[in-house]
Amino acid sequence: MRLDVVTIFPEYLAPLNVSLVGKAAARGQLDVRIHDLRSWTHDRHNTVDDTPYGGGPGMVMKPEPWGEALDEIIASGDGDAPVIVVPTPSGRPFTQELAVELSAKPWLVFTPARYEGIDRRVIEEYADRCDLREVSVGDYVLAGGEAPVLVMVEAIARLLPGVLGNAASHQDDSFAPGPMANLLEGPVYTKPPEWRGRGIPEVLLSGHHGKIARWRRDEAFRRTTANRPELIEGADPAAYDKKDREI
């Protein structure tokens, strides 16, 4: 998968060289290219923003550098347009489902903005030419889209074939499709069997796979009910068994 990021803070994306994403890039599973938006400006001050039409606080990112940057990046491909992901608090929510969908695309271009966002005409222009998604990582406003890019790239990269050590590990993620869909993951334990007087649930030592699976599902239910009751509301009751309803 090829990933391009256009930003006025290239150094903010340095974590993409680290850990899971960095290793995937080093192995050639990801081709990550970070671009400085200011290299597509032509004035002495490398201006990327200006005051908003209609007045109001803050600044808006000018269309010209974004247009030149995106044209050049798109032209560098093999002819197929990338999916353009525009992080914005006004976008559709970034979900595990969207991460799965984007992980199947060969080429993503992220356009993290600063200030009040990018001139709308840029979004319209590239929505006409590419598959463009405006995406929010949560109901809060950050200072820019770089942190959301780090979040999205990590969620997407770990789904790529061969990136996670254990291929099964993302199958039982919270939010993953399957028998635990809509349930948060329950608690986990490792050695030692006793720590500061605290033991671990007996069933995990039983070696009884059926009972362990049953316990995990019960714990997932308990945690989801406590932390995210709306997920239970949205779940399909046909997927529950009798014991679930007794919790």
Ligand code: ADE
């Ligand atoms: N930029 C600023 N806040 C954001 C958010 N919540 N999601 C995506 N991009 C953003």
